[in-house]
Amino acid sequence: MSLAVRLEGLSLGYGSAPVLERTDLEFPAGSFTALLGPSGCGKSTVLGAVAGFVPPLDGRVTAGARPVRRPGPERGVVFQHYALFPWRTARGNVEFALKRLGLPRAERRRRALEALAEVGLADGTDKYPAQLSGGMQQRVALARALAAEPEVLLMDEPFGALDALTRARMQSLLRELWQRRGTTVLFVTHDIDEALALAQRVVVLGGTPGRVLADNLVPAGPPDPALRSLIARHLRVE
Numbered sequence: 001m002s003l004a005v006r007l008e009g010l011s012l013g014y015g016s017a018p019v020l021e022r023t024d025l026e027f028p029a030g031s032f033t034a035l036l037g038p039s040g041c042g043k044s045t046v047l048g049a050v051a052g053f054v055p056p057l058d059g060r061v062t063a064g065a066r067p068v069r070r071p072g073p074e075r076g077v078v079f080q081h082y083a084l085f086p087w088r089t090a091r092g093n094v095e096f097a098l099k100r101l102g103l104p105r106a107e108r109r110r111r112a113l114e115a116l117a118e119v120g121l122a123d124g125t126d127k128y129p130a131q132l133s134g135g136m137q138q139r140v141a142l143a144r145a146l147a148a149e150p151e152v153l154l155m156d157e158p159f160g161a162l163d164a165l166t167r168a169r170m171q172s173l174l175r176e177l178w179q180r181r182g183t184t185v186l187f188v189t190h191d192i193d194e195a196l197a198l199a200q201r202v203v204v205l206g207g208t209p210g211r212v213l214a215d216n217l218v219p220a221g222p223p224d225p226a227l228r229s230l231i232a233r234h235l236r237v238e
């Protein structure tokens with residue numbers, strides 16, 4: 001149900017500008033890691049490389065035993081902008097995403113309803129995006145990713161556009177889903193508190209080109225102010 005992700009000597013960039021240079025990182029199967037760093041340091045690019053959207057300039061990305069060469073259903077992606085089709089219902093959006101898996105119609109429906117129930121939207125399956133709040137739309141986007149039963153979940157500031165209360169609800173929903181499913185999660189954010197609240201491990205990226213500035217295990221238990229200020233020092237945002 002989950003795959004380890006490895007970045008080996010990975011260099012990424014667009015054209016001649018390097019974004020990440022010779023980076024090695026391993027994310028064990030079933031782990032929940034936050035990638036934290038200032039805007040422009042390359043967090044989304046790293047996620048894009050794991051998703052298979054951004055080809056490496058050098059080195060490689062593997063998911064399980066296989067090198068990542070293109071997007072695949074075992075790696076689900078959730079973006080900040082929900083990118084739902086406005087003319088499809090919540091269920092329709094999730095079902096549509098399952099088409100590329102070649103699943104029969106009845107199976108697509110079953111999985112869509114199950115995933116929407118899992119994110120707490122059992123009552124909203126026939127609503128259109130315009131009839132749903134931002135938090136509910138993000139739930140649909142999460143259900144869409146989960147319905148494909150991914151082994152790795154890649155999340156790019158998924159809660160960045162939500163108000164504080166909805167964001168906190170979505171964070172606990174995500175923790176719950178992760179505990180239940182054991183999916184490997186890579187979660188990009190530039191919010192230290194969100195990273196500490198959610199992840200087992202926080203990796204801090206920074207610099208130009210980007211590199212790993214710190215790789216901390218987040219201790220279980222109550223929030224640790226010392227760890228928070230250590231991370232903030234790396235980010236120089238205190």
Ligand SMILES: Nc1ncnc2c1ncn2[C@@H]1O[C@H](COP(=O)(O)OP(=O)(O)OP(=O)(O)O)[C@@H](O)[C@H]1O
Pocket residue numbers: 014019037038039040041042043044045046190
């Ligand atoms: N498609 C692209 N073409 C060219 N340059 C790009 C492209 N996408 C990102 N970049 C550049 O790569 C660098 C890293 O961008 P990236 O989006 O990965 O950073 P980020 O840390 O996720 O930032 P943010 O927190 O603002 O989303 C930036 O300098 C950005 O301008």
